[in-house]
Structure formats: C-alpha cells, structure tokens
Amino acid sequence: MIRTKILGLGSYVPDRIVTNDELTYLDNKHVRQETVQTETNDAWIQQRTGIAERRYVPNDGNTATSDLALQAATKAIADAGLQPGDIDCIILGTLSPDFHFPGTAVILQKKLGIADKNCACFDIRQQCSAFVYGMQMADAFIRTGMYKRILLVGAELHSHSLDFSTRGRDVMVLFGDGAGAMVLGPSETEDAKSGIIYTSAHADGSGAMDLYLKIFEIKKLPYVDYDANDREQNQTMYPHMDGKRVFLNAVRGMVMSTQAALAKTGLTWDDIQWFVPHQANLRINEKVVEVAKIPPAKVLNTIQFYGNTTAATVPLTIDHWRQQGKVKKGDRILSSVFGSGFTWGAAIFTI
Numbered sequence: 001m002i003r004t005k006i007l008g009l010g011s012y013v014p015d016r017i018v019t020n021d022e023l024t025y026l027d028n029k030h031v032r033q034e035t036v037q038t039e040t041n042d043a044w045i046q047q048r049t050g051i052a053e054r055r056y057v058p059n060d061g062n063t064a065t066s067d068l069a070l071q072a073a074t075k076a077i078a079d080a081g082l083q084p085g086d087i088d089c090i091i092l093g094t095l096s097p098d099f100h101f102p103g104t105a106v107i108l109q110k111k112l113g114i115a116d117k118n119c120a121c122f123d124i125r126q127q128c129s130a131f132v133y134g135m136q137m138a139d140a141f142i143r144t145g146m147y148k149r150i151l152l153v154g155a156e157l158h159s160h161s162l163d164f165s166t167r168g169r170d171v172m173v174l175f176g177d178g179a180g181a182m183v184l185g186p187s188e189t190e191d192a193k194s195g196i197i198y199t200s201a202h203a204d205g206s207g208a209m210d211l212y213l214k215i216f217e218i219k220k221l222p223y224v225d226y227d228a229n230d231r232e233q234n235q236t237m238y239p240h241m242d243g244k245r246v247f248l249n250a251v252r253g254m255v256m257s258t259q260a261a262l263a264k265t266g267l268t269w270d271d272i273q274w275f276v277p278h279q280a281n282l283r284i285n286e287k288v289v290e291v292a293k294i295p296p297a298k299v300l301n302t303i304q305f306y307g308n309t310t311a312a313t314v315p316l317t318i319d320h321w322r323q324q325g326k327v328k329k330g331d332r333i334l335s336s337v338f339g340s341g342f343t344w345g346a347a348i349f350t351i
C-alpha cells in the first residue's frame with residue numbers, strides 16, 4: 001500500500017516587524033503617525049493573545065500572497081532535493097488570495113516557472129484549518145497514485161485587509177503575513193507509524209457568520225458596497241468576529257480532534273515529540289494543552305512573534321523550530337487546527 005511522506009519543508013515571513021506599540025500608531029497605509037490611530041496597547045494584546053509582534057509585507061504594491069507562497073514553496077522544493085518541474089500538483093490554502101479568480105495556485109505555478117508543465121492546481125478555502133485539510137487531500141491523492149510530488153502551501157497577506165481603526169482592533173491586532181509549504185510524495189516504507197499517519201477534517205457551517213470577511217455579496221447589485229470617501233460605511237471590506245464564540249469553539253474543536261487523533265491511532269504522548277497547534281491565540285493553545293493534558297514541554301508556538309498567519313501557521317511553526325534546532329528529522333508531530341467556517345481537524349505525521 002502506498003503511504004505518504006513529507007519530503008521537504010519551507011517557510012517565509014516578510015522582513016518588516018510590527019510591534020504592538022508600533023501598531024497603535026499605524027494608519028491604514030501602514031505608515032507610522034505621530035498620534036495614536038488605534039486605541040489598543042501592548043499590555044492588552046499580550047495579556048489576551050500572547051502576541052508581541054507580527055510581520056507585514058512592504059506596502060509598495062509589489063507583494064501579493066502568491067509572492068509569499070513562492071518564497072516558502074521554493075525553499076520546500078529545495079529542501080526535498082527537487083526542482084519545481086518535478087511538482088505535479090499544487091494545493092494552496094489561503095483566505096487572502098491574489099484575486100477572487102483565478103485561484104492563487106495557478107499564479108504560484110507560473111511564478112515557479114512551471115506553467116507549461118502538466119501540474120494540477122487547487123485553491124482551498126478552509127482558512128485556519130486549510131493546512132490540515134490540504135494534508136488530508138494530498139495524502140488521499142498520493143495513496144491512490146493520482147499525483148507523485150504535491151506542493152502544499154499555506155500563504156496569507158492579512159495586513160492589507162485589516163481595519164486600522166479602533167473599530168477593527170479586536171481582529172486587527174491578531175493577524176500577520178507569512179507562508180509555509182511542504183512537498184509530499186509516496187514513501188518507500190510501509191511503516192504505518194511514519195509519514196502521514198492520520199488526518200481528520202471537520203466543519204460546522206452554523207459558525208459561518210462568527211468569523212467572516214465578505215468583501216462582496218453576490219446576491220446584491222451592485223455586489224460590492226464600497227465608498228472610498230466614507231471608511232465608516234465600509235464594513236464589508238473588513239473581517240468580523242465574535243471573539244468569544246470563536247475562542248470557545250476553538251478550544252473545543254482542537255481538544256476533541258487531538259483526543260480523537262490519539263484514540264484512533266493508539267499513540268500516546270510518549271510516541272509524539274511535538275504538539276503544533278494552529279496559532280490563533282496563545283491563550284487558546286494554553287487552554288487546549290490544559291484540557292487535553294498535553295505535556296507542556298512538547299508544545300511549539302510562534303504566535304508571539306508572527307501573530308496569526310492563518311493557513312500558514314502549522315508549517316511556519318514547524319519550520320521556525322526546525323531552524324532553531326528543536327524539531328529534528330523523523331520527529332512525530334500532532335497538529336490540531338480550528339478556524340472560520342467553523343472548520344477544524346488534526347493530523348499526525350513525521351517530518
């Protein structure tokens with residue numbers, strides 16, 4: 001039986017570091033002003049979320065989500081010892097695509113220089129859960145022999161679609177820009193305790209309006225309701241969130257999917273080196289660790305310095321700690337995620 005192996009890993013964050021203090025003074029063009037633009041502060045953000053800083057792309061009109069994806073993908077392909085032309089399928093998770101259509105995966109394909117190659121391109125829209133959803137898709141494709149070298153990417157450019165005013169502060173402080181990628185392929189071993197061992201993906205659409213960004217509503221004419229001279233009216237252009245409902249459902253979904261992953265595989269924390277939760281809020285992750293009785297020394301977080309990069313958090317966190325020498329080749333990881341939709345899931349895999 002064909003099994004799936006992770007062949008390579010890579011990540012990318014832009015150079016610009018935006019601290020909580022600087023965030024307070026940024027206008028909607030990300031330019032630091034003399035006076036406070038958003039009534040928030042470092043103490044509130046750190047206490048409620050654990051976030052100290054995040055990364056933003058330069059606001060020069062030259063960087064898109066596909067460019068962040070390209071950086072991470074190029075590193076993952078090199079890490080796998082492959083060339084872009086070896087990739088026969090791209091699965092790209094993002095909630096901040098370059099355009100409404102076409103999908104960002106085809107733009108990445110062109111930027112990788114493989115537009116003329118026979119390569120299937122999928123965009124998936126499961127927000128913070130996209131990477132685990134994508135792992136499940138990639139695993140199924142490889143097990144059936146459909147594709148042999150799948151590039152799975154999570155990439156987000158959040159900083160251009162946040163509300164830089166006090167009205168939007170609950171959401172705006174959480175998010176950062178970044179990307180992570182993996183290359184997956186068939187394994188030469190049939191060892192059921194290596195490669196992708198387990199994936200689960202769940203959804204509950206009754207939470208759809210608890211965390212959303214409309215931008216347009218196709219049932220309306222005109223379908224975009226935007227007045228550049230009246231920012232107060234432009235609610236549809238910014239994300240909206242019922243933070244408390246998201247928080248509670250995130251803890252529940254991540255605890256349940258973590259416990260199910262262990263129960264269904266028969267693995268225990270003795271068999272697993274690292275727990276890599278989605279990075280939405282450090283307080284969510286602390287609660288998940290407490291309730292699911294996860295050994296705290298096995299937990300990897302990066303939200304303190306990258307914020308929430310949505311589809312990118314899982315590969316970005318693994319790659320960050322690999323670069324720091326913590327995560328090593330062959331380590332077994334349990335990852336659980338939760339996001340808008342609501343969607344959630346878990347995966348166990350060796351890196």
Ligand code: UT7
Nearest residue numbers: 039040041044048128169170173243244246247280281339
């Ligand atoms: O991947 C999923 C992504 N999203 C999440 O995971 C978010 C989950 N939810 C959360 O992380 C939390 O709900 C937040 C961190 C977003 C908010 O924390 P909270 O404890 O639920 O705060 P709250 O919304 O109940 O607001 C408490 C107070 C309010 O002021 P008043 O009415 O008590 O005077 C807010 O206006 O805090 C105020 N507030 C802020 N103050 C300073 C809300 N946002 C901010 C802010 N800075 N950024």
